[in-house]
Amino acid sequence: MPDRLYRGLYASRTTEAVRERPSAVEAIxxxxxxxxxxxxxxxxxxxxxxxxxxxxEGPRRAVSDLxxxxxxxxxxxxxxxxxxxxIDQRMFADWTMAQARYDPHLASLVLAVQDRDRFDPKxxxxxxxxxxxxxxxxxxxxxx
Numbered sequence: 001m002p003d004r005l006y007r008g009l010y011a012s013r014t015t016e017a018v019r020e021r022p023s024a025v026e027a028i029x030x031x032x033x034x035x036x037x038x039x040x041x042x043x044x045x046x047x048x049x050x051x052x053x054x055x056x057e058g059p060r061r062a063v064s065d066l067x068x069x070x071x072x073x074x075x076x077x078x079x080x081x082x083x084x085x086x087i088d089q090r091m092f093a094d095w096t097m098a099q100a101r102y103d104p105h106l107a108s109l110v111l112a113v114q115d116r117d118r119f120d121p122k123x124x125x126x127x128x129x130x131x132x133x134x135x136x137x138x139x140x141x142x143x144x
Contacts, residue, residue: 003059007087008067009129011121012079014050025099028075032097041066044092046136048102052076053121055133057090083126091134100136109135 018024025047036043041058054070056063063084071079092098102119109132110119121129 003061005057005087005090006060006063006084007091007130008056008063008084009082009126009133010052010054010067010070010079011082011129012052012070012076014047014052015075015077018075019050024075029097029099033095036066036096039066042090042092042094042096044095044098044100044133044137044140046100046102046106046133048119051119051121053129053133055092055130057087057092060086080122082121082124082129091130092137094137094141098137098140100133100140102136103139105139106132106136 018028025045029045032043032045035041036056036058039058039062041056041062043054043056046053056066067081067084070076107119110124110128121132124132
């Protein structure tokens, strides 16, 4: 019987090492795509200002282990788990890891539910974070 699928959502702050090196995010995505392929994990990483917001989907143990590794990664700070639950199907099955950028459309969605001008994913409900990532994925698919 195959492992049950899980989705983990988290937000973290980028560190100075990431902010000072423009290619750091691309390196993170490239490393994650290779690692995730071997683990049967898919996902999407949204980057905005000094925030990472990510969804990871796959077998429970793989997703849990990856979330723990991300929490120890020096490129991430103040990591907070937003959600971790079983799922029936993947939302981000198209990519072992894809990167999305925060754009004016996504900003308008956040402003509709967040009472602050500055993006703060830790203040959003898990369902709103998932909706935001799902919309970023939809935009990415349409752009391809």
